Amino acid sequence: MERGLGTTHPSRWASSPTAPPAPTLVPMSTPAAPATGTASVRIALAAVAFSVLLLAAKLLLAWITGSTAILSDGIESSANVLTSAFAAFAAWLGSRPRDADHPYGHGKVEYFSVALEGVLLSVAAVLIAIVAIPRVLDPPDVTALDVGAIGMALIALVTAAGARFLVRRGRTLQSPALEADGKHLMADAITSSGVFVGITLVHVTGLPVLDPLVAVLIAGLILFNAVRILRQAIAGLMDEADPVLLDDIARVLEEHRQPGWLAPHLTRVHRLGQAVHIDLHLVLPRYWSIDRGHDAATVIEKAMQQRFGTRNETMVHMEPCTPISCPYCDVEDCPVRESPFSGTLPWSGESIRRGSRAEAIAHTTGEGKAPRAPAPDTLR
Template sequence: MQVPTYLKLSVAVALATIAMKTAAWWFTGSVSLLSDALESLVNLAGALFALAMVLLAAAPPDEEHPYGHHKAEYFSGGFEGLLILGAAVGIALAALQRLLDPQPVEALGLGLVLAIVSSALNGGLAWALLRAARQHRSMALEADGRHLLTDVWTSAGVVVALVAVHLTGWLWLDPLVALAMAANIGREGLKLVRAAADGLMDHALEPEVCADIETVLEGFRHATIRFDHLHTRRAGSRRYVDLHMHMPADWTLRRAAALRGAVEQALMAAVPGLRASIQLLPADVEAHFDDPRDLK
């Protein structure tokens, strides 16, 4: 299943959970269930924006974006994080108002059934999204999956709170749990915003991926062949490696280009989604790019 398909499924599940949670709030009058329904609206907005960013990220390079649009997915994570923060503020305000003016909870059984069913839907979808995010290295899927997972824990807290209210008659438990939910949701929103901002920077590839790259290069190293100035970076789901390959100065261009092609193909076969760029240099020539290693 492709990334856009997962996000379309997320939109469909968000619509279903909005309907169920809104009905649960309508029947019970619980402010914590209202908070849960509001978060589902954020889920829907986040999934729609994530879908738009994934489609943009898949667009081919153009004159203004010669390296493609892969980083667009990070905007999805940041946007969803901001939406979560906004929902947390709204939930907190509603909870504070209900804490000052407690209201009885009604039709508890039906409300709990609807909350549990919607939570189960979100839980299954969150598991699928996080698994797909690892497979496709998609920030958009990871952000949506983590948000849904937060929603599952939130719903679990709501169910516990409503049962406690029913058993004890302590009406203040309902808004108190809603406040705790707001704090938890806000924390998750901050984490998503931070991760999205961090992703827009040119980070090196994961240590295990760099180790795979080194293993491939080791297979080509020779007394007359060496590699240096190796740099890696991530851009959305795409991975890049740039390096210099030094070889004997008396080699023909055809022979040198053939070896470079073999190294590039081996690197891209070892690391899915990798784009390798190798600059050819004679063995006795160094390239200087204000690298501290070259200035020693």
């Protein structure tokens, strides 16, 4: 006789003629996973070249106009060149396959790239403040304002377009380093727009003090953006729960749900750069054989790979059902049913992250508290 899930004795139901058919491995309809690795590195290298061109353009305009605001924007771009270079390295290293020394791969390095970006932006903000504040007290002359204004307007537009591309591709390729680099560029586009406004105001009002004041404001905006980026890096390094990602996992489970799948819970997700590692617990009928439970786990693993990419790894811990699941179990002619079927429960990111099946059921049914745990002998 085959052993049932979670049993220590042969199950009398494993070969029962009334047992429902085992789940089949059906073709998945989720979109194919996006390409990673080489594409990420190629885009990151292009971002480095793009940042160098932006830096050169801003330094040229700062030399022509003598504008403190444009110089401050150039200092930020110098930080962006360094962070883009490290993002390219992180994308390359993070795309390398797992090895004996790194069983979960190298993806976490991308969060170090994000952290470095936050640190360098903080340094840039301080340097800008050091340069700009004395010039507020003694404003320098600013020349060729029309050239500076037109140049900064063009730079802001080009930077915004590049930033949108990087953020979009970073999300598609699941690369935190590329996405953070794109968000930095978007903040750079905003500060360049602010410089354009400041130079225009100086040209209209004839007040040169407005130029270093805009630079001080830019320093504050850069520091704010640096703190936000550091917060993102810390969240990734510490595997902070992502409600959006949990909802996505619950949606995949719902789309591929089969009879006998009950109360997924204790779902934990590790973001590993361009890869995702998922641990979840799934309740299955206690009379099912290990083979049948493994088939169900394989369906889930393939579904998650097609949604999150072939580098995704999903570990499914199978638990035997107990009587509290009977009202929500859709297995027909179940030989161990103790209460009538009342309907399946919908799954959400909040329910699948609960610490036990009882809590997951209680959250979904809105009972407010978990049902009493069954006696140990009901697991057999």
